[in-house]
Amino acid sequence: MKIVADENMPYVDELFGQLGQVTKVDGRHLTAQQLVDVDVLLVRSVTQVNQALLESANKLTFVGTATIGLDHLDERYLQHRQLAYTNAPGCNATAVGEYAFIAMLELAQRTESSLKGKRVGIVGAGNTGTAVARCLQAYGVETLLCDPLLAQSGDSRQFVSLETLIERCDVISLHVPITKTGEHPTWYLFDEKRLNQLKPDTWLLNCCRGEVIDNQALIQVKQHRSDLRLVLDVWEGEPQPMPELVPLVDIATPHIAGYSVEGKAKGTYMLYCALLKQLGQAPTTELHQLLPALWVEQLQLAGIPNEKALLTLLRFVYDLRDDDRLFRERFLNNNGFDLMRKNHKHRREFSALRVANSGGSDVDWMLKLGFSGVSR
The missing domain is CATH 3.40.50.720 (NAD(P)-binding Rossmann-like Domain)
Structure with missing residues (x-):
């Protein structure tokens, strides 16, 4: 064969x-x-x-x-x-969910705010969108789901319209396939009109396909909406993102959210x-x-006192800032986008780290977040 x-x-x-x-x-x-x-x-x-x-x-x-x-x-x-x-449906769902969760925590620290105090809207509630929701719900963050196809299929979860989600949410994370036809096409789902409808200080994350957002419209909107915060892992025109868009993005990576x-x-x-x-x-x-062991077997925790401490722990497993920095340095290089993807072999999921509770605090929610081996 x-x-x-x-x-x-x-x-x-x-x-x-x-x-x-x-x-x-x-x-x-x-x-x-x-x-x-x-x-x-x-x-x-x-x-x-x-x-x-x-x-x-x-x-x-x-x-x-x-x-x-x-x-x-x-x-x-x-x-x-x-x-x-x-x-391979769902193969990278956990990775994408954890990427989005970490990115939100990074934005919270940069804006000196709390993720826990925000309402997060998830557009697309399939495997990856569900994985994002799982992380957020484990941490106690309110989430809204928008997925008209799943709503029509009889999915028992509660869904809202895209208009309602845009109106009510402080953070919007995109997790839809790219479609151009049908009742709910996703190509340029966020066009100039929808981008301008975002609430003041909205965080917008795209971890699915670049063309779900009209990138040229995003440039125009961002130039007069400095309040918007952007996390882009996917780009229109990959592997050649629009160079003028990259400086406007808070966290930028080369389509590796699931990597x-x-x-x-x-x-x-x-x-x-x-x-x-x-x-x-x-x-x-x-x-x-097949999986290699993480370089450290176990951490002992006395608890997670605040959001900054949680982010510090997550960076211990995967520091998103490294990929953001490399992207800005190399995306204009010859074949730079694809080389970054090819060489991206270091990132682990939360499950690779065993966490032991040595202080008597209730950290059972970390099991739901995805960590292994939490004990009382």
């Missing part, structure tokens, strides 16, 4: 090497010729899987994308070719399990066997 995989997918050799010959490629510049006589194709969101790419894929039987989205796959064509394909060690490993592992199922085989490797 011949397997072609994006070079930035981790643990491909450890998992798929058991099944056949693995060739790693630059997913953004993959060509049709590279897929001749290939049985399995493993990609990320930077690869457009369509008829042009697959025209010479004479032996292809399986396409897997280690992402939650499918917008880069021509599903109609794959179905026409009767090719099995799958994504935890755990999240990326989970994405690859889900594709491994899906291919094995198609082959009628059972997994011989477990996910936990």
Whole structure:
């Protein structure tokens, strides 16, 4: 079996090497010729899987994308070719949720305010949006959800309209797929009109797709709305964000909100399990066997006295400021955006750290936040 995989997918050799010959490629510049006589194709969101790419894929039987989205796959064509394909829904949800939560705490410190005193609106309540809500609710922050498709599907949670969310929320975090058609398209969901409707001092976070916000309109609005705070992990026109937008953003990163060690490993592992199922085989490797130990095994806490202390603890696991600094230094470099993504291998999730309670304080809420091993 011949397997072609994006070079930035981790643990491909450890998992798929058991099944056949693995060739790693630059997913953004993959060509049709590279897929001749290939049985399995493993990609990320930077690869457009369509008829042009697959025209010479004479032996292809399986396409897997280690992402939650499918917008880069021509599903109609794959179905026409009767090719099995799958994504990895939820693989990076925890990572995105923790990224957004940390970013909000960073903004709170910079603005000398408290996240706990704000109302947060989450647009898109699927896997990633739910993960954000889980972190916020564990910390005691009020949240509102907006997801008309889930509301129509009978989801039992309470939802509000986008207009209500914009009117009532101090913080808005975006977690929707990119769609251009249907009753609720998300392309330029936040256009100039909606951006101008944001409350004074609103924090706006985008961790889904760059084109959910009209970036040119965002530049225009931000130039006369200095009160708005922005966290952008995704950008219109990736991998070449608008240079004039970056200085206007409070926290800027190169589409790595979901790039935890755990999240990326989970994405690859889900594709491994899906291919094995198609082959009628059972997994011989477990996910936990792949993950390295954190450099420290356990911390003992006497409690979390305030929000600053919480942020200090979270920085111990992942310091978002490092990626923000590197982005500003390197995004204009040749291939800088993609190189930062390729080399982003250090970030861990809260679950990698075991926290022990040595002071008798009630820190059980940290279990809900995602930390491991909290004890009384």
